[in-house]
Amino acid sequence: MKIALFDLDNTLIAGDSDAGWGDYLVEQGIVDGASYGQQNQRFFADYKAGKLDIYAYLHFQLNVLAQHPVEQLHRWRAAFVEQKIKPWLLPQGQTLIQQHQNAGAVVAIITATNFFVAEPIAQMMGVPHLIATRPRLEKGRYTGAFDGIPTFAHGKIQAFNHWLAGHQLMASETWFYSDSHNDLPLLQQVDHPIAVDPDPLLQQTAQQNSWPIISLRQ
Numbered sequence: 001m002k003i004a005l006f007d008l009d010n011t012l013i014a015g016d017s018d019a020g021w022g023d024y025l026v027e028q029g030i031v032d033g034a035s036y037g038q039q040n041q042r043f044f045a046d047y048k049a050g051k052l053d054i055y056a057y058l059h060f061q062l063n064v065l066a067q068h069p070v071e072q073l074h075r076w077r078a079a080f081v082e083q084k085i086k087p088w089l090l091p092q093g094q095t096l097i098q099q100h101q102n103a104g105a106v107v108a109i110i111t112a113t114n115f116f117v118a119e120p121i122a123q124m125m126g127v128p129h130l131i132a133t134r135p136r137l138e139k140g141r142y143t144g145a146f147d148g149i150p151t152f153a154h155g156k157i158q159a160f161n162h163w164l165a166g167h168q169l170m171a172s173e174t175w176f177y178s179d180s181h182n183d184l185p186l187l188q189q190v191d192h193p194i195a196v197d198p199d200p201l202l203q204q205t206a207q208q209n210s211w212p213i214i215s216l217r218q
Contacts, residue, residue, distance in 0.1 A: 003171045004100035005160070005186070006127070007178035008111035008118055011196045012097075013088040014217060017121060018061070018113045019044045020088075024080045031064060047112075048199070050181055054152040058114070059144070062135050065116060066144035073116070073142075081120050089124075092216040096177070097127060106169065110160060112152040112182070116142075131156075131163050156186040181205065 009016040022040035025031045039060060046052040065073060100107050108129035109122045115132040122130040133152075136145040151159040164171060174190040176183070181201035187193035195206035195213045206213050 001169050001171060002100075002103070002105035002173045002175075003169070004097075004105045004107045004175040005110050005131075005177070005190070006093075006097070006107070007176075007180065007183055007196075008109050008113055008121065010179040011177055012090060012093040012109070012125065012216070013085060013121070014090055015084070015088040016044065017085060017117050020084045021080060021117050022061070024076070024084055025064060028076065030068075030076065047182065050201070052152070052182070054112070054150045054155070058133065058146055058150060061114065062142065062146060063144045065135055065142035070137075070140060070142065077116070077120060081124070085121055085124075090216045092218075094125060096216065097125060100175070105175075108163070110151060110156055110176075110186070112150070112156075114146070129163070129167075131159050153182050154185045156183065157189055160186065178202070187211075 006012055009018065019040060022036065026033045026037045026040070043052060043057045043060065097107055106129065107127055108131055109118065109127050110131040111118050113132060115130065115134045118130055118132045131151055133150045134147045136143045136147050149155045149158045149162065175192040175194065176187055176190040177194045177196045178187060179196050179198050179202065181199055184202070184205060193211045195202050195211055197215050197217055198206060198213060203213065
């Protein structure tokens with residue numbers, strides 16, 4: 001089975017949905033603007049520098065979900081997608097997804113962004129499979145914890161293998177599109193690693209390994 005994997009943030013969309021969700025919460029007054037906004041920016045800087053503590057970040061981010069009813073969170077999320085995500089959509093990314101689907105490949109988004117934030121974005125793009133860290137739900141409310149493996153760095157390899165087993169799929173040929181050096185572990189595992197509008201370290205690594213480098217931005 002051919003499988004095409006896509007990173008989400010700054011790959012299929014022209015922005016970071018995780019950081020954008022944090023910005024939206026601040027803008028709407030849902031969280032304390034000063035402290036939450038500063039922490040959100042610090043985590044984003046750590047991510048870009050390749051030193052993100054994914055467990056600390058998930059605790060920070062998922063704690064907000066635990067403080068509000070799911071119905072309210074879904075209303076905020078819908079508004080966030082409309083206001084923040086839709087302007088970031090990249091038509092060339094949608095075309096690339098369609099090309100893989102037309103060629104008979106199974107297409108999946110694999111992202112460090114948690115499932116709550118990423119799910120409506122994947123649905124909007126028509127991508128049927130989403131591999132992302134799942135916030136834990138108990139008795140109809142989020143707990144602030146998560147289930148399974150954080151889909152970040154080396155964790156993406158584990159999460160992908162778990163997803164393959166769960167869907168009883170055997171990969172005959174694999175593609176992975178990403179912008180970030182944080183995804184180098186999985187990029188080095190697939191048959192076709194593709195750097196998409198890459199950060200400097202990924203660009204350098206792609207050039208050294210003769211990986212394709214493409215842009216999905218106009």
